[in-house]
Amino acid sequence: MSAFLRFTPLTSALPSTVPFVGPEALERQRGLTIKARIGANENGFGPAPSIIEAMRREAADIWKYNDPENFALKQALAAHLGVKASNVCVGEGVDALLGLIVRMIVEPGTAVVTSHGGYPTFNFHVVGYGGRLVTVPYVEDREDLDGLLQAVKREDASLVYFANPDNPMGSWWDADKIVAFAKALPETCMLVLDEAYSETGPKGSTPDIAALIDMPNVLRTRTFSKAYGLAGARVGYVIGVAETVQAFDKVRNHFGMNRLATVAALAALKDQAYLSEVIGNIHAARERIGMIARDKGLTPLASATNFVAIDCGRDGVFARAIVDGLIEHGVFIRMPGVAPLNRCIRVSVGPKADLDLFEEALPKVLKALG
Amino acid sequence: MSAFLRFTPLTSALPSTVPFVGPEALERQRGLTIKARIGANENGFGPAPSIIEAMRREAADIWKYNDPENFALKQALAAHLGVKASNVCVGEGVDALLGLIVRMIVEPGTAVVTSHGGYPTFNFHVVGYGGRLVTVPYVEDREDLDGLLQAVKREDASLVYFANPDNPMGSWWDADKIVAFAKALPETCMLVLDEAYSETGPKGSTPDIAALIDMPNVLRTRTFSKAYGLAGARVGYVIGVAETVQAFDKVRNHFGMNRLATVAALAALKDQAYLSEVIGNIHAARERIGMIARDKGLTPLASATNFVAIDCGRDGVFARAIVDGLIEHGVFIRMPGVAPLNRCIRVSVGPKADLDLFEEALPKVLKALG
Known part of the structure; x- marks a missing residue:
């Protein structure tokens, strides 16, 4: 079957795409369950x-x-x-x-x-x-x-x-x-x-x-x-x-x-009181992500957001391998798409349990990568 | 202050508009409270x-x-x-x-x-x-x-x-x-x-x-x-x-x-069982809207939808006056926008209390219009 014949030339030339692959798609593709959803810069502390x-x-x-x-x-x-x-x-x-x-x-x-x-x-x-x-x-x-x-x-x-x-x-x-x-x-x-x-x-x-x-x-x-x-x-x-x-x-x-x-x-x-509380939680989670990274020999970048970019010290292939390795442990993170930014992984803040999983999985993944 | 200077010619030529005025805007403009929300083809029976x-x-x-x-x-x-x-x-x-x-x-x-x-x-x-x-x-x-x-x-x-x-x-x-x-x-x-x-x-x-x-x-x-x-x-x-x-x-x-x-x-x-039930309610409400209209000397059109178009027998000015009259009684309905369709008013289905209000207000409005 062909598509409709008269889309505009602009539309016809565009690719069918998804700007970001969602964590649900990763679960379906890989047949696994995400336990720590810390990849999409969501706020795992949740709303008030x-x-x-x-x-x-x-x-x-x-x-x-x-x-x-x-x-x-x-x-x-x-x-x-x-x-x-x-x-x-x-x-x-x-x-x-x-x-x-x-x-x-x-x-x-x-x-x-x-x-x-x-x-x-x-x-x-x-x-x-x-x-x-x-x-x-x-x-x-x-x-x-x-x-x-x-x-x-x-x-x-x-x-x-x-x-x-x-x-x-x-x-x-x-x-x-x-x-x-x-x-x-x-x-x-x-x-x-x-x-x-x-x-x-x-x-x-x-x-x-x-x-x-x-x-x-x-x-x-x-x-x-x-x-x-x-x-x-x-x-x-x-x-x-x-x-x-x-x-x-x-x-x-x-x-x-x-x-x-x-x-x-x-x-x-x-509910600005809750917002203040959450911002405190976000700041603390950023600190912890940074500590986890440093502890494993990686370099967290200073962050003003609800995530931390972590310089993994090598190239995009290495960072991608970390992202792919973590998902196998149920830890969903993302990474920047282009060099030289893609020497980094990007970890969103989340509650203690999520960061615990990240802390536990990261050394295993790094060790497997050598 | 002027707007940005370089919108596309197409955008610049467009009017700033709202395709439909919402019932909330009517409440604000007229300083009244809508008691029967039966104008936007919503389903007042509500979801399951x-x-x-x-x-x-x-x-x-x-x-x-x-x-x-x-x-x-x-x-x-x-x-x-x-x-x-x-x-x-x-x-x-x-x-x-x-x-x-x-x-x-x-x-x-x-x-x-x-x-x-x-x-x-x-x-x-x-x-x-x-x-x-x-x-x-x-x-x-x-x-x-x-x-x-x-x-x-x-x-x-x-x-x-x-x-x-x-x-x-x-x-x-x-x-x-x-x-x-x-x-x-x-x-x-x-x-x-x-x-x-x-x-x-x-x-x-x-x-x-x-x-x-x-x-x-x-x-x-x-x-x-x-x-x-x-x-x-x-x-x-x-x-x-x-x-x-x-x-x-x-x-x-x-x-x-x-x-x-x-x-x-x-x-x-x-929940298809609830859907069936609601469709029954919608059919019954259509019947009732039709009866109310006929009872007041107006002509309901057959309907396959969740609303009834009612032929008011005159022109768009008359139908508009009915719509405007009903809103003063807290009854929100709408009407088609162009002739000859605009000889009609359009009443959405809704629960008994809403149609009661419509039934009560309609003769008063018609009487006031003469």
């Missing part, structure tokens, strides 16, 4: 009990569509951030919002700048709309802000993306560097500043909201998936100038939000 | 208790991303439908899937055929990708299959959409007419057959899965939002030839599904 309780309480209302204007959540986010509701757009996770941003800016051939080894899902969207990806290597395991800026100017790029704190390396720039980068950008280039990990970064690593809120060419994306422990809910948001944010209403899936996801996000914002 | 129980049981796992391959749900749907998992793609509601279909087929200027007064969200997507909408009037409150086919051929359209059973009129064609339409289409035109209401239609109104499963240019969309009572969960799926369905992996948001939505859909498929 108050969030779970709210979802359970509202579960029976699932027959109602979610408010397509996301009024209550936008109001709550605006109060939380100190902006107006018109500065905020809510969507089905940052992945969906990145897709919309790319769609609104990228046509076939449009130059888009990002780091070599940066977020694959962003690249997936850019390729999906026919954009021309221009990548800039990391320098010392950080995104190269000067290099990104030069590439934007050289290529007359319409869009530049990076994450701060960064994924997959866990590194970060101080707020003043980020603001300087944004201010130096041509106004014809949109900066997507992915702040998925902002809650877990050190003081001074995230620009104040006020510092960028007047820039029509800056969109900051944030999520409930990481520190708030709601990856499976799919709630992300963008912050920007109202006139720019309004454009999302041209293209977004207005009825795309799950109703209980909204309930969860509202409850999450209300 | 077994579904709610499953969501509550799995709520604490919301920190995990959903399986990006939707393996379990695709397997369950395949078993339910008698197809292979490769014939199915799952997405965040039919709205999201329609967006993907349009994206894969429509470029600026592509001709797309649909009925005048058909599903606004489909049109929203077509306009959003620069397609050229070619509309065909309803004939006797049904989608005009002959007219749609002629328009496809005349315009060399790449895509044709209609719903069977139909929204907003509730009418339907028998399966053999649908199959004949599909077989008569040029293979360069994709038929999107929206079967959101297939569970509530009369016997013989939905083609067997086998009747269309070998056609690369047919995609059937179905949902858990209507009969299954899960509108707020956002779970839809498409059924088609594997080679065509595979194309969704090129563009879909792989991590877009809410984890509890998947839990709900799996539980829903398992």
